Amino acid sequence: MSLIAVDQLFHHQIPITELIYHLTKQLPSTNLLLIISTVVLKSTSLTRPDKITALELIGASVRNFFEGDRLLMFKCWREAMKLRYFPSDGEPLLPKTPYEGVTSAASSVVFGSAEEVMTMEELDLLEEDFERNKANRDLEVRLRCNVRMQRQCLLVIRRISSQTNYGPSFYIQRLYEFCTWKMEDYVNEIDLSTELKRIVINTFLLILEQLTGFDPQLLPCQSFNVFMKSLGFASRYLALLAKKPPGYPGREDLSHANLLAATKFIATIAKCFPNPALMSLSFINDDYDSFAEIIWDLVFVMESMSPYLNNEDKQHLEKYYSNYIRNYFSDRTTSVLHAGVQVFLDRDFPYTEYLKTIKLTIKLGADPNAIDEKGRTPLHILAGIERIDSDEYMPVFQAIVAAGAHLDMAEDNGDTVLDIVKRNGKIYKDKGVAAEAYFSSLINTVFKLSCYCARVIRRHRIPFDEDRLPLHLQELVSCHSAKGLINLHQPRDN
Known part of the structure; x- marks a missing residue:
């Protein structure tokens, strides 16, 4: 029944690359891949070029080279080679056309000096090399053996994807599987070489490059998620x-x-x-x-x-x-x-380096009065630290204040930055720790008249929406308001 079902799919006008992609992307079993390859070989509806493409892609979809899957991979690739170089009825040869895409720095790391096997003789040598190294006791040797096979699969899919204009879906999915295969071993095992770690990282970068020149809106959801994770x-x-x-x-x-x-x-x-x-x-x-x-x-x-x-x-x-x-x-x-x-x-790094980035973020236009899901500004988060007056915290606080942060903005629970600073000051006093003169001066700060006006409007629930105030003043009043504390747009009580 499976053979009949797959055969029926091949009778529809679906591009062979798209069809094989959807049949193989859910990590199918070896038996299912075998069924698909059998149907391809026996199909009377597929052209010879389509059969070659399908067999090469099925072989490249194999994941576990150390089990029986590799036998299916080599079988599919050999059958494809036969169709290319040993045609029947006097049909012309169909040798592989080498990939002609641009090689980036990331792809150079991912593929190294590897080249796709182009002939039956090269395929035999690849299999001999794998059989010789697959059971080596050295973990590094086994991993390199696996990487060589993974690279061959990627080279096949890259060439076919570039020559059929199907888009990056098949290729990026296989790239992602490549760099997540035993990724923890690659990245975390100290015994593994830097080269193997670099291959993984540059594979993620190579995935990002695949979107160049392609409309992201045409991407399947699964491919979009792969890009985001990468x-x-x-x-x-x-x-x-x-x-x-x-x-x-x-x-x-x-x-x-x-x-x-x-x-x-x-x-x-x-x-x-x-x-x-x-x-x-x-x-x-x-x-x-x-x-x-x-x-x-x-x-x-x-x-x-x-x-x-x-x-x-x-x-x-x-x-x-x-x-x-x-x-x-x-x-x-x-x-x-x-x-x-x-x-x-x-932080797990010297605070001075983070301070540089905070200042750069402000320079690039960050709003020091932006509020998060809880109505907090960056200063609300920073002010909550018990030792805000320390030599490490205070420079960051000062940088955000200097950028124009309002100290009297209220978060959702009604607390302003100054409220939090005052509470911390009391904690320091109770502990016998003197608060920094800088924070003491902030507590007695004389604010702009506009801030006092905004607080009065908030406190007395004076309506300020619609055309009562210019938009920029409405925003000023809003930023001094605590969500849920009062309803600023309702008439005040008599």
Whole structure:
């Protein structure tokens, strides 16, 4: 029944690459792949070129080379070679046409010097090499053996995808499976070589490059998710490298080209989201809780690389990130500055480096009065630290205040930044710790008249919407209001 069902699919006018992709993308069993390959060989509806393409893709869909799957892979590739080089009835030869795409820095690391096998003789040598090394007791040797086979599968899919104009779906799915195969072993095992770790990381970067020249709106949902996860992993790893000293193995991946690849990917995806808030939501995945965290990591990388960037490259990157920081975070969402303050509090790196990135984020247009889901500004989060007056915390606090942060803005529970600072001051006093003179002076700050007016409007529930106040003044009053504390738009009580 399975044979009949698959055979019926081949009678429909569906591109063979698309059909095989959908038949194999759910990690099918070896038996199912065998059924598909059997139908392909016996099909009377498929052309010879389609049979070759189908068999090559089925072989490249094999995942477990150390089990019986490899036998199916070599069988499919041999049958495809026979159809190419040993045709019946005097048909012409159909030799493989080599891939002619552009080779990037990331692809050079991922594929190394590997080339796709083009003849039956090369296929025999590949199988002999695998059989010789698959059972080696050395973990490194077995991993390299597996990488060679994975590369061959990727080379086959890359060539077919580029020559059939099917788009990147099949290729990026297989790339993602390649870099997540035993990824924890690659990245975390200290015994594994830096080369193998670099292959994994550059595979994520290579995935991001595949969107170039392709309309993201045509991507299947599954492919879109692969791109998002790859962006998260690549961003996190670049930020990790930025914390390593010069000469650290693999730090060569901390390059302008790789940072630009992630930046251009975001720029391409952003075109699909006329509503910035929806774009932010699309980036929430296992690696990040918000788009803001991704931007923070990449701005941190940019700041860390600034001594090695020329002015033109630096200005180009800053323009990209200034656009995101200014425009892609709606009210009551985590902004880049919120994300930066939280990373600073959870830091595993000298605070001075995070302070540089916070100042750069402000320079690029971050709103110091932006509020998150709980109505908190970045200063609300920072002020809650018990030792806000320490030498490490105070410079960050000062930088945000200097950017124009309002100390009398109320979060959802009604607390202003000054309320929190006063409570902390009492804690210091009770502990016998003198609060810094800077914070003492803030408590007695004389605010702008507009702030006092906003607080009076809030306190007395004076209506300020519609045409009662200009829009910018409505925003000023709103930012001094605590959500749920009072309803500012309702008439005040008599």
